[in-house]
Structure formats: C-alpha cells, structure tokens
Amino acid sequence: MKVLLIGGGGREHALGWKIMQSPLVTELVSAPGNPGLTTLGRCVSVSAENVAALVRLAIKEAPDLVVVGPEVALAEGLVDQLQALNIAVFGPSAAAAQLESSKAFTKELCARHNIPTARHRTVQTMADAKVFLRTLAAPFVLKADGLAAGKGVVIAQDMDEAVAAAQDMLDGQFGAASQTLVIEEFMHGLEASFFALSDGEAVMPLIAAQDHKRAFDGDLGPNTGGMGAFSPVPHVDEFMAKRIMDEIIIPTIAAMREEGRPFTGVLFAGLMIGTDGPKLIEYNVRFGDPECQVLVMRLQSDLVPLLLACANGKLAQTLAPDWDKQACTTVVMAAKGYPGAYKKGLSLGLPEPGTDGVQMFHAGTTLDEDGNLVSAGGRVLAITAFGTSVGDAAANAYRQCEQIEFDGGFYRKDIGAKV
Numbered sequence: 001m002k003v004l005l006i007g008g009g010g011r012e013h014a015l016g017w018k019i020m021q022s023p024l025v026t027e028l029v030s031a032p033g034n035p036g037l038t039t040l041g042r043c044v045s046v047s048a049e050n051v052a053a054l055v056r057l058a059i060k061e062a063p064d065l066v067v068v069g070p071e072v073a074l075a076e077g078l079v080d081q082l083q084a085l086n087i088a089v090f091g092p093s094a095a096a097a098q099l100e101s102s103k104a105f106t107k108e109l110c111a112r113h114n115i116p117t118a119r120h121r122t123v124q125t126m127a128d129a130k131v132f133l134r135t136l137a138a139p140f141v142l143k144a145d146g147l148a149a150g151k152g153v154v155i156a157q158d159m160d161e162a163v164a165a166a167q168d169m170l171d172g173q174f175g176a177a178s179q180t181l182v183i184e185e186f187m188h189g190l191e192a193s194f195f196a197l198s199d200g201e202a203v204m205p206l207i208a209a210q211d212h213k214r215a216f217d218g219d220l221g222p223n224t225g226g227m228g229a230f231s232p233v234p235h236v237d238e239f240m241a242k243r244i245m246d247e248i249i250i251p252t253i254a255a256m257r258e259e260g261r262p263f264t265g266v267l268f269a270g271l272m273i274g275t276d277g278p279k280l281i282e283y284n285v286r287f288g289d290p291e292c293q294v295l296v297m298r299l300q301s302d303l304v305p306l307l308l309a310c311a312n313g314k315l316a317q318t319l320a321p322d323w324d325k326q327a328c329t330t331v332v333m334a335a336k337g338y339p340g341a342y343k344k345g346l347s348l349g350l351p352e353p354g355t356d357g358v359q360m361f362h363a364g365t366t367l368d369e370d371g372n373l374v375s376a377g378g379r380v381l382a383i384t385a386f387g388t389s390v391g392d393a394a395a396n397a398y399r400q401c402e403q404i405e406f407d408g409g410f411y412r413k414d415i416g417a418k419v
Contacts, residue, residue, distance in 0.1 A: 001024050001025055001026060001027075001063075001064035001065065001304075002025075002026065002027040002028075002029065002061065002062070002063045002064050002065075003019055003025055003027070003028050003029070003063055003064065003065050003066075003067060003304070004029045004030075004031065004057070004058060004061055004063035004065070004066045004067070005019065005028060005029070005030045005031070005033075005037070005066075005067050005069065006030075006031055006048050006054060006066065006067065006068045006069055006070070006073060006078070007030070007031075007032075007048045007068070007069030007070045008030065008031075008032045008033050008034045008037070008043075008048060009034070009069065009070065009289055009363045009364070009377075009379070010289050010290060010292075010293060010332070010361045010362065010363035010379065010381070010382040011069050011070075011286075011287055011288070011289035011290075011292040011293070012030065012033070012034070012037065012069040012070075013034060013036040013037055013361040013362050013363070013382075014292050014293045014296045014297075014359075014361050014382070014384075015067060015069060015287065015292065015296065015303075016028055016030060016033075016036075016037050016040045016041065017036075017040060017296065017359065017361070018296040018299065018303045019067070019303060019304055019307075020040045020041065021302070021303075022302045022303065022304040022305075023302070024302070024304050024305070025304060027041060027042075028040050028041030028042070029041060029042050029043075029044060029061055029063065030042070030043045030044070031043070031044045031045075031046040031047075031048065031054060031057055032044065032045050032046055032047060032048060034362045034363070034364075034365055034366070035362050035365050035366065035367055035373060036360075036361060036362030036365070037362070044057060048069070048070050048072070048073055049070075049072045049073060049076075051073055051076045051077065051078045051081065054073060054078055055078070055081050055082065055085070058082055058085070058087055059085065063087070064088065065088045065089070065090065065304070065307060065308060065311060066082055066087060066088065066089040066090065066091075067089075067090045067091075067307055068089065068090065068091035068265075068286070069286060069287070070286065071097070071100055071101070071147060071284065071285060071286050072147060074091050074092055074094070074097040074100075074101075074265075074285055074286065075094060075097045075098075075100070075101035075147060076094065077093070077094035078091070079091045079092060079093050079094070079097075079264075079265075080093050080094055088308065088311040088312060089311055090264075090265055090266075090307040090308075090310055090311050091264070091265040091285070091286070092263050092264055092265045092285050093261065093262075093264075095260075095261035096256055096261045096262065096263040096264070096265075096285065097285045098261070099252075099256070099263070099267070099283040099284075099285050100147070100282075100283055100284045100285040100286075101146060101147055102145055102146065103143050103144075103145050103146075103182045103282060104122040104145045104180055104182055106280075106282065106283055107120050107122065107182055107184075108122075109252070109255055109256075109259075110280060112255070113251055113252075113254075113255040114251070115247070115248055115251050115252060115255070115280060116247060116248065116277070116278065116279045116280065117184075117279055117280040117281075118141070118184040118185045118186075118187050118272075118279060118281070119136075119184060119185045120182055120183065120184035120185070121182075121183055121184075122145070122180060122181070122182050123166075123180070123181050123182075123183060124170070124179065124180050124181070125170070126163075126166060126167060126170060129163070129166040129170070129181060129183060130163060130166075132183050133159060133162050133163065133166070133183060134159075136183075136185050136186075137185075137186075138156070138157060138158050138159065138162075138186075139155050139156060139157050139158075139186045140155070140156045140159075140161075140162035140183065140186065141153070141154075141155055141156075141183065141184045141185070141186050142154045142155075142156065142162065142165050142166055142169060142181055142182075142183050143181065143182045143183075143184070143282070144169060144173075144174040144177040144178035144180075144181065145177065145178070145179070145180035145181060145182055146174075146176060146177030146178070146179075146180075147177055148174040148177045148178070149225060151174070151222070151223055151224065151225070151339055152169075152174045152177055152178060153223050154169070154223075155186070166181060166183070169181055187272040187274060187279055187281070188272075188274055189272045189273050189274030189275070189279075190235045190272070190273045190274075191210065191211070191270070191271065191272055191273075191281070192208045192209075192210055192233050192235065192236050192271045192273060193208060193209045193210065193211055193229075193268060193269070193270055193271070193288055193291050194206075194207075194208045194236065194241070194244050194249070194268075194269045194271055195207065195208070195209075195266055195267070195268050195269075195287070195288075195291070195295065196245065196249045196266070196267050196269075197265070197266055197267075197306060197309075197310050197315060198253050198263050198264060198265070198267060198310065198315065199264050199309060199310045199311075199312070199313045199314065199315040199316075200253075200257060200262030200263060200264045200313065201257070201262070201313070201315075201316070202315040202316035203245070203249060203250055203253050203315075204306075204315055204318070204320060205241060205245050205249070205320075206266075206295065206321070207231060207232065207295065207298065207323055208231065208232065208233040208236035208241065209229045209230065209231040209233065209288070209291040209294050209295060210229060210230050210231070210233045210416075210419075211226050211228075211229050211270075211288065211290070211291055212226065212227045212228045212229065212412060212414075212415055213226060213227070214227070215227060215334075215338070215339060215412075216412065217412050217413055217414045218414065222339055222340070223339070224334070224338065224339045224378075224379075225289060225339070225378070225379060226288065226289060226290045226291070226332065226379075227290075227331075227332045227334065227379075227411070227412045227415070228290060228329070228330055228331045228332050228411075228412055228415030228416070229288070229290045229291045229293070229294050229329070229330050229415070230294060230327065230328065230329040230330070230390045230393065230394070230415065230416040230419065231291075231294040231295065231298055231327070231328055232298075232327065234419060235273055236273070240273065240278065243277055243278055244269065244271065244278050247277065247278060248269055248271070248278060248280055249267060249269060252267065252269075252283070253267070263285075264310050264311070264313075265285060265286070265310055266285070266286060266287055266310075267283065267285065268283065268284040268285070268286065268287065268288050268291070269281075269283055270282045270283070270284070289363075289379075289382075290330045290332055290379075290382050290384075293330040293359075293361050293382050293384045294328040294329065294330050294384060297324070297328045297330075297359065297384055297386065298323050298324045298326070298328050299321055299322075299323060299324075300321070300322040300323060300324055301319075301321035301322050305318060306318060306321060324386070326357075326386045326387065326388065326393070327386070327387050327388065327389050327390045327392065327393045328384065328385065328386050328387075328393055329384070329385060329387065329390055329393035329394040329396075329397050329415055329416050330361075330382045330383065330384040330385075330397065330415075331382070331383045331384075331394070331397045331398060331401055331411050331412070331415050332363070332379050332381070332382050332411060332412075333379075333380050333381040333382075333383065333401060333404065333406060333409050333410070333411045334378055334379050334380060334409060334410060334411065335364070335375050335377070335378055335379075335380055335408055335409060335410075336408050336409065336410050337378075338378035338379065339378060342378055342408075343375075343408055344364075344374070344375055344376050344377070345368065345374045345375065345376070346374060346375040346406065346407070346408035346409070347372065347373075347374055347405070347406075347407070348365065348373045348374060348375060348380070348381075348404070348405065348406050349373075349404065349405030349406070350373065350404060350405075351400070351403040351404065357385055357386035357387075357396065358383070358384070358385040358386075358396060358397065358400050359383075359384045359385075360381060360382075360383050360384075360400065361381065361382040361383075361384060362381060363377060363379045363380055363381060363382055364376045364377020364378060364379055364380045365377075365380060365381070375406070375408065375409070380406070380409060381404065381406075383397045383400045383401050383404075384397065385397040385400065389419075390416040390419040391416060391417075391419065393416070394415055394416040394417075397415070398413070
C-alpha cells in the first residue's frame, strides 16, 4: 500500500520511519518531508499548511492512507475534504480538532461533561482579565485560545507580570490566536503526556511520555515546542493510566460523539497529576513532537494497522500494541535563539549511523544548493535512544549529540534528570 504523510518535522520523520517498517507499506510519499524522510521515500514540495494543494496532491497520488502530522491542516479541515473524496485519512475533522485549535472550546466541553481541569475563565478584554486574575493566587497561567505552535502559554509569577502578559497577548503577541485568552489557576503536581487512539467510538490507550517545554536547563527560559522527552513515566503506572482513561480520555471521546463531532485519530492529553488525581491541562489532536519520537521507538507492534483502524472505524477489532520495556529518551538540538529569532542555513555535520538503539530524526533541516545538510528551523534534530533506565537512555542520546557538528546549535543537558 501507499501512504501519504503530511508534514516535515521530527514527528513526521519518526512516523515515516515506523510506517516504513510495516510489511503492508510499499511506498511512502511525504509532503513536504525533510532530508531524513528522503531516505525512506519520495518527498514532494507541498506545504503542510496548504490544504488546497494537499488535497490536489492526494488526488494525484491516490494513496491508500493519508497520515496528517501537524495541527494546522487538521484545524483547517484537511481530513473533512479527504473523507469527502473517499480517501482514508488518519486524523480528526475540523470540528473535532477544536479540542486543540480552541482552548476555550475544550474548557467549555470539560465544564459541560465534568472532566477534571483547572479553574478558569475565557476573556477578551483587559477588564475581564484583571477581574479574574484577582480571584487567583500566583503564579498565573495565561493561554492563547488558538494555535500558537506550542508557544502560546505564559506562566506569570506575580500580578504585575500577569497583567502585562495579558495586555501583550490581547494586543496581538500571538496574532489572532490570542485575541481570546484562557486564564486559569496554576495546578501543582507532576506533568505527563498521555496518548490514546480513537475511531470515534472505540478508544485504545497508548502510553505516556514526559515533555520538557522550557528552553533551558532547570526548566528556565521561555516555552518552546519541546526540547526533549522520555518514556516510560514513573508517575503514570497501570493504576494511574486507568484513572486517566476512565476520568479524562473516555469521557472526552464520549462527549465529542454526543455533541456531534466524533473524534478520530490520536488524542494527546497534557496532564497534571496531583494529590487528588489527574487533571487535564490541554489537548492536542496529533502526536506530540518530541513525544512521538520516544513513542515510535518503544512501539514493537506494526503502527500501520492501528492508523488504518482509526481511519476505517475498526479500532475495536484491532489488537492492542506491544511496547518495549526499555526506557527511551529524545534530546532536541535547536538553533541558538530558539524559540525567538534564530539563523537558518547553518552547517550540520552528522556522524555515520550505526549505534544500536539510537536514532537521529530530522526536524528543521534541508539541503543547500551544493547538497550540503544545513539547518532550516528552530528545532533541528531529535536524537533518540534506548537505555536500561531513563538516565541511561539520556546518556546514550547525549553521547550521540556530542558527535554532531553544529556550531549554531544548543540543547538541554538535563532531559530526564528529574527521574
């Protein structure tokens, strides 16, 4: 079968790497892809955010399955248009993708269906923002309602900082995404990312991972799209995973179905696990990046039947996947300045592959006019490794990082250190 993979980041390289291990797949086409994906199949220069062009590409390529990696095309209805053409596609409709594209929508859904989350209020004016902020204790959490590439969250340490952040966001710091704000109480506990599949009816749990959002060691600096991840997560054991499914994931899938917007694809719950159990921080409607890298490394089963089952409404008839018991850690190598301004076109020197249990996934890379590998984004590479423990896996990843020549890059040195 032929698979069309939408996207060109580290997540998509990881998905393509796993998809091409399936005996079902004979051809992989990626749009736009990246130099890592060119080693797995054919890449076509079509933006992952150009829905009209992606639909034309799908008609031309006639794939047996389309897998959508990033969130923008999902929010803009790519899945709806492909389903109208009877093309099998893994991902949610635009209506279901509102779980990620509108934080206000998700908070309102949680309130209607008693899904545990932080106390919050949606505001569009500074007056309303100040009124609600006065009801909270520091620190304060402010979130852009819409998509902001993982960077639309501000945690303010005092009231003055919170008011200034609200003003900046409402004034257009994140464009249209922050014209509406969700302000919420700060939740204490341990964070985790939990993943589950759904075909709109059936729900299948996957596993948990732990992301590292802040740019610098010690969880300092601004929020990013993610600087590293590890799995398994010690505080998400079998008992906690069942609570997450019973109290958050399954009620959400049921609520979406009840409200006429059934969710298909992968549901990624960002969670805070405190003394009173798990609470939802926010939802994403696609595999996380860099969590996807550790998930596909640990996945021992064939990924493609799971994706097909979600697309075709047959998840209940599909066997649950098997997972490698080893720990896995991924370290993101980013361009200096990220998540702010950074340079592109910086030279990259990669070691020869060959270390067992280590994979290097391309994210923001491209080839220059002379065919040399150079940087093309903020997050450039994701070095992912197995180990007997999270610390051992991190050590294996860091040994690979040290062999990479990238003068304009940086990476956190403490991924998984808290474990």
